[in-house]
Amino acid sequence: MTLLTKPIELGTLFDDLADRGHTTAVHLSRPLDIAPALGSALNIPGLAGLVRDVAGWLAAAGVRRGDRVAIAKRNHWDYVLLNCAAARIGAVPASLSANLAPDVLETLLKRLEPALLVTDSALLASSREAGTDLTGFATRTLLVDGAAEGTLxxxxxxxHTVPPAYRPPADDPLAIMHTSGTTGVPKLVVHSTRTIMRRLAGFEAHRWPVLGSRPGDTVASAISFAHGRALAQAASVLWLAPAKLLAVCAPDWAEAGPFLHRHRPTTLEALPATYVRWQRHAEEQGGPFERVRLYISTFDAMHPPTVRAFLHATRHRRPVWLQGWGQSETGPLTFRFLTRRAMATAHDRHPTTRDLGHPIPTRTRLRVMDPETLRPVPRGATGLVYCRTKALCLGYVGEQSRWQDKRAGEWWNTGDVGALTRTGGMRFVDREVDAIPEGSCVELEDVIDDRIPEVLECVILSVPERPSLPVVVTENGALDLGSWRRATADLPRLADPVVLTWDEVPRTGTGKVRRMALRDRLGEMRETHGTGRWT
Known part of the structure; x- marks a missing residue:
């Protein structure tokens, strides 16, 4: 196991990697939005120089130490570089997904009060068309791909002259990212050097068996680079110096497919929604996943058919799927390894991905509390899941009391409902706000996904005083009701399904279903069986 010889810093990450002589080649599925002339194949010294240049741009735009820099643009790995550049001059970057609705972006920018907004022409134009001028919520706006009225x-x-590198105190605010926002306006999560770089990236930057990147690896990432996960993942992977780091900047197969075919990853981390969209390509012979030894999924629940398809898409003898569970506020809390054998079906059982594994040794602890009394419940009993971790964020921008309300001493209320097994493993049931009286909506979604091959995704919505409503996503928006009734005959009573296509379902920047927005779209009541108090 490789031990860190010096702590990982965000602002000087690429300078430090260059000083260490790292030779990882970074390949992008399309050129950087902030520097398209550099092409799509970059090296560490070149990236270090670019981060220094961008730090100069931000300083020229008036950014000073302690200022907030909001970043909102189409998904690309240059979110990581912009975060590094802002941190390098002592500013605090705040990454916002371009998938957020204009009114939500307005709310978050008002909370941030940034000295600078970094954005692109498409988002600026679409927001203005919707009646929201994003430039009005920052002191200045920097456009990365052209010029527009009221922007730099x-x-x-x-x-501009590059300011000297600044390394902030370990417990000062370092970077801000937002939660998914599946139930409303996302929270703005504040992390420090200690929480995200030391506790999260630093932990991953060891050459752990199976998990750690190896010198010959080609590591692919197909996630939302506006998410805090992008910072920890890029820093930890690059610290271990694999042969290649691949950044897949869009889930569309027209862009991602040829790129993955060309580079053939050995490890792949992707959004759950991206795995679902790529599943039929994984089932094709001679696909780009033949060399993968390790798949990684976080962000959201994965369903067994998708995991199974990718594990069988590789020629590696013993591929592993790492399923992590955690939150933007905490980083990973538990993990579990899934194998071909674990995902195999049998006539008397249904494989599940709801067993989320055990807390990370020496890093995280879990307890389950009664939602009414907030007292611990016995092993095996269901309740609200609390965690204890030193990687807990510093708070929520503009909503610190909301963050404080979720704390009970050193314990943090995740807002998830689950149970601890006799051996201390975590079995996930539902988000508290999504809970249904019939059992677990996520477990029902698992079963339906597994039994009806044409279903890309199933979402169970709780509806008080009525059977829960299944929303089924298929390729063409059609579903054979005979197949549906046969597949659900032994399940708790459900309403007749609503069938939609993928693009008809409102989603977050990480591909999660925005359940409240989906309810609005379907004309369903916003009331649920859960309280929503802990979201």
């Missing part, structure tokens, strides 16, 4: 262009700030 990169040409306006290019060539």
């Amino acid at each position: 262009s990169i040409d306006d700030v290019r060539g």
